[in-house]
Amino acid sequence: MQSIPVDAARLGVLRCAIAPEAKITNSETQEVKRDREGNPVYTVAVTVRQDGRRISVIEIAVSGAPKGIEEGQIVKVTGLTAFAWSMGDRHGISFRADAITPVHGGPAHAKGGEA
Numbered sequence: 001m002q003s004i005p006v007d008a009a010r011l012g013v014l015r016c017a018i019a020p021e022a023k024i025t026n027s028e029t030q031e032v033k034r035d036r037e038g039n040p041v042y043t044v045a046v047t048v049r050q051d052g053r054r055i056s057v058i059e060i061a062v063s064g065a066p067k068g069i070e071e072g073q074i075v076k077v078t079g080l081t082a083f084a085w086s087m088g089d090r091h092g093i094s095f096r097a098d099a100i101t102p103v104h105g106g107p108a109h110a111k112g113g114e115a
Helices: none
Strands: 004-005 014-023 024-026 041-049 056-063 075-078 079-085 091-099 099-102
Touching: 014 075, 041 075, 056 099
Parallel strands: 056 091
Antiparallel strands: 004 079, 014 041, 041 056, 075 099, 079 091
């Protein structure tokens, strides 16, 4: 599987659509996927909107639980890589990042008149 570095700065505003969730490898046992170092792998669904185009949602895997990420919050993605995959007649693109962090100064959403 070939890895393709992605310039996250060119993706426009990235916003958390679904807060971090542990990636499950076995739905029966609820076993959490682990990286090569044994850290749990989490996924974060992120919206991508470039130049007023329609919004796309991508799921990004990251090692360890991202801290301080809430739905609706603008996030910064560091070390984003895309991987093309195929299994039989199915294929797609997976995303992985070194880190996903909240962008402070931008509200997740208005709360009772707060900005």
